[in-house]
Amino acid sequence: MPDTARRPRVVIVGGGFAGLAAAKKLRRAGVDITLIDRTNHHVFQPLLYQVATGALAPSDITAPIRWILRKQTNITVLLADVRRVEPARGVVVIDEGRELAYDYLILAAGARHAYFGRDDWEPYAPGLKAIEDASEIRRRFLLAFERAEKSEDAAERDKYLTFVVIGGGPTGTELSGAMPMIARKALGPDFRNIDTKRTKVILIEGGPRLLPSFPPELAERAQRDLEALGVEVRLNSLVTGVDSTGVWIGKERIAARTAFWAAGNIASPLAKSLGAPLDRAGRLIVEPDLSVPGHPKIFAVGDLAIVEQDGRTVPGVCPAANQEGAAAAENILRDIRRQPRRNFRYRNKGDLAVIGRSHAIADFGKVRLAGRIAWLLWLFVHIMYLVGFRNRISVLLQWTYAYLTYQRGVRLITDVERYKPPGPG
Amino acid sequence: MPDTARRPRVVIVGGGFAGLAAAKKLRRAGVDITLIDRTNHHVFQPLLYQVATGALAPSDITAPIRWILRKQTNITVLLADVRRVEPARGVVVIDEGRELAYDYLILAAGARHAYFGRDDWEPYAPGLKAIEDASEIRRRFLLAFERAEKSEDAAERDKYLTFVVIGGGPTGTELSGAMPMIARKALGPDFRNIDTKRTKVILIEGGPRLLPSFPPELAERAQRDLEALGVEVRLNSLVTGVDSTGVWIGKERIAARTAFWAAGNIASPLAKSLGAPLDRAGRLIVEPDLSVPGHPKIFAVGDLAIVEQDGRTVPGVCPAANQEGAAAAENILRDIRRQPRRNFRYRNKGDLAVIGRSHAIADFGKVRLAGRIAWLLWLFVHIMYLVGFRNRISVLLQWTYAYLTYQRGVRLITDVERYKPPGPG
Numbered sequence: 001m002p003d004t005a006r007r008p009r010v011v012i013v014g015g016g017f018a019g020l021a022a023a024k025k026l027r028r029a030g031v032d033i034t035l036i037d038r039t040n041h042h043v044f045q046p047l048l049y050q051v052a053t054g055a056l057a058p059s060d061i062t063a064p065i066r067w068i069l070r071k072q073t074n075i076t077v078l079l080a081d082v083r084r085v086e087p088a089r090g091v092v093v094i095d096e097g098r099e100l101a102y103d104y105l106i107l108a109a110g111a112r113h114a115y116f117g118r119d120d121w122e123p124y125a126p127g128l129k130a131i132e133d134a135s136e137i138r139r140r141f142l143l144a145f146e147r148a149e150k151s152e153d154a155a156e157r158d159k160y161l162t163f164v165v166i167g168g169g170p171t172g173t174e175l176s177g178a179m180p181m182i183a184r185k186a187l188g189p190d191f192r193n194i195d196t197k198r199t200k201v202i203l204i205e206g207g208p209r210l211l212p213s214f215p216p217e218l219a220e221r222a223q224r225d226l227e228a229l230g231v232e233v234r235l236n237s238l239v240t241g242v243d244s245t246g247v248w249i250g251k252e253r254i255a256a257r258t259a260f261w262a263a264g265n266i267a268s269p270l271a272k273s274l275g276a277p278l279d280r281a282g283r284l285i286v287e288p289d290l291s292v293p294g295h296p297k298i299f300a301v302g303d304l305a306i307v308e309q310d311g312r313t314v315p316g317v318c319p320a321a322n323q324e325g326a327a328a329a330e331n332i333l334r335d336i337r338r339q340p341r342r343n344f345r346y347r348n349k350g351d352l353a354v355i356g357r358s359h360a361i362a363d364f365g366k367v368r369l370a371g372r373i374a375w376l377l378w379l380f381v382h383i384m385y386l387v388g389f390r391n392r393i394s395v396l397l398q399w400t401y402a403y404l405t406y407q408r409g410v411r412l413i414t415d416v417e418r419y420k421p422p423g424p425g
Numbered sequence: 426m427p428d429t430a431r432r433p434r435v436v437i438v439g440g441g442f443a444g445l446a447a448a449k450k451l452r453r454a455g456v457d458i459t460l461i462d463r464t465n466h467h468v469f470q471p472l473l474y475q476v477a478t479g480a481l482a483p484s485d486i487t488a489p490i491r492w493i494l495r496k497q498t499n500i501t502v503l504l505a506d507v508r509r510v511e512p513a514r515g516v517v518v519i520d521e522g523r524e525l526a527y528d529y530l531i532l533a534a535g536a537r538h539a540y541f542g543r544d545d546w547e548p549y550a551p552g553l554k555a556i557e558d559a560s561e562i563r564r565r566f567l568l569a570f571e572r573a574e575k576s577e578d579a580a581e582r583d584k585y586l587t588f589v590v591i592g593g594g595p596t597g598t599e600l601s602g603a604m605p606m607i608a609r610k611a612l613g614p615d616f617r618n619i620d621t622k623r624t625k626v627i628l629i630e631g632g633p634r635l636l637p638s639f640p641p642e643l644a645e646r647a648q649r650d651l652e653a654l655g656v657e658v659r660l661n662s663l664v665t666g667v668d669s670t671g672v673w674i675g676k677e678r679i680a681a682r683t684a685f686w687a688a689g690n691i692a693s694p695l696a697k698s699l700g701a702p703l704d705r706a707g708r709l710i711v712e713p714d715l716s717v718p719g720h721p722k723i724f725a726v727g728d729l730a731i732v733e734q735d736g737r738t739v740p741g742v743c744p745a746a747n748q749e750g751a752a753a754a755e756n757i758l759r760d761i762r763r764q765p766r767r768n769f770r771y772r773n774k775g776d777l778a779v780i781g782r783s784h785a786i787a788d789f790g791k792v793r794l795a796g797r798i799a800w801l802l803w804l805f806v807h808i809m810y811l812v813g814f815r816n817r818i819s820v821l822l823q824w825t826y827a828y829l830t831y832q833r834g835v836r837l838i839t840d841v842e843r844y845k846p847p848g849p850g
Contacts, residue, residue, distance in 0.1 A: 039838065040567065040571060041836075041837055041838070057483070058837055076618070079568075079575070146465060150504070189496075190489065190502075192501045412483055412556070413466070
């Protein structure tokens, strides 16, 4: 006999923007929530590239998920891997085979960077999704200067001072834009044998322009700003090979000891386990109410899902993840109240991308900004959204200091290597 | 024919307190210095335990060695491993067999924690010397609560909530003293299934009292303060076994999933390579002028050396390392000026050890302090000595915030494991 007095059990997989937004929306609801994440922390992804370039520390842009939700009494946070969903039995299976039953399931497990069939490139061009990725990129970025300093061969030094960023979306643009100034201004005085002004940053994009999700004029402005910073932008360039000594574009070879990957993502393999339709990037193609086709009690949100709206897809940015998480939770609340579900509508409050040290582009539909004013706006929005008081103050202070002095206090290389290190030459 | 106009080449191995003090002392000297370190950063070791317990971030207590020395024009910093010294040829051999010639060599390569024949304990009880050690201890400390929260077995939960610290010197005392409050106050509100007040911290010391380098009254006071915080202090207890489920003291078994090692150090293997006399902990027994017996152009300072003074050994603390580094450099300067060398004299300006959240003990010879006032002094001294502006302000802010709210912003578990993880039970 079903226990009709039982509170509905909601399981949320993932503590990113979408998962947290769903949890918070259910704050006052008479439900029992379990939020599961593989890590103990939420990452403020828009600032990952700042960790990757040694401008911020990992702990500046992370906060323990438990801590964020500590005051929400209807939620339990579990540090666990979700192995699979068994919709027929209404359970998710976590590590050691333990099962968690759900009445509603919100999948917000996100995406990883992907190499689309060339996983062998990963050791030579790591991507940037998790905080560990950022630490790895930082390690390689800083080690390249150390190795150049040590090298007694001029050609070898140049290879160490050449950085290739593959992929001209927001991540690639922000990452490549941050590197030249750090190399020249922050690292310059530290070295004796190398001239860090010789640092070359090359941004490679397969398509005809940078930042395809932005209007063309802003993308062109971003490209000009990048070039003014010293970034070499290569459009219409398909990468055909990456190894420890360089990157191939067709038959052309760029000699570089260090490359980074920002050219594509693939959704968490959890998406696949449901047997529902996926797009090319492995994302669940959801119904207008954000539920998974054929599984009305399962919602997919954030980078794990693809939402069609007015013939376009909703972009994979934080505000969209926030809105989707909240909308899925809202539809669960409507189910409980026996109200009809609502279709999700993405409200684009504007897109922002930062270029280098003090420039950005902003797109608010009618209003478009570029340059320093867009950057100040970017700064304000990002600091305000940072989770947790400590971070906000600390990040603001460090930015102010870094901005005024070009000094970087976070240039820590630890001995941890995530991949088998590429062998010499 | 010797080139008499050539500037003397000084090689310093190690960028800890002793190595940096030597480098700075030679700031205005007509010498060419190369400072070699295996890492790119200096670590403020007295605060390592704060990183280990999630109160500070790794980057708060580290600074790039290059950055610290960026304005000193007579120095080159190399990130490299020193393999051995060849005194007969006057070279040090670094990685890839490259050789660096020296006229004077200062060995300041420090020490590692050591298990004295029981290296098999290391995976179950990691020690605390480098920043990576602190991250590993933090990872295990925080993961234990996560695993307790997930466990459905009460006995298992208790094992996860029991922490054993082996060794009652300053590191063990500070580490164990920091844990109870963090467990109760900072972590308490974050968990649902466990009561973090049940956390047990057991400090095991082989000798008859804690802190043998402090006067007995202060050590007793420290023990009382620790016990008031809830730490169980076990004196005269020799550890005879450590595994993934507990620690043995003779035939007694303490069931605990997590143990940490603070019971001993061994000097860098570089010390051994000279063939000069060593003490039990592998340290070079140096001459009164800090040179290595039989090698007048080689000095050994810091944790790599053992210095006798008035029938006692100079303690392995930061002020001693600073003074030794400076004294060795001064003797090089005196050689160059053809003045006789001076014997080293350690001037003890006082010893400090912190107990928990707001207590410390301080020993200035005639003046001895304990309790809150000693803690305020400790706080002041440590913040003032922190290398680098960013760190000082940031650490001060974070401490103030952590002190007022018990909230910890740095509770980051990353997926990096330094050792093969101990298997379940």
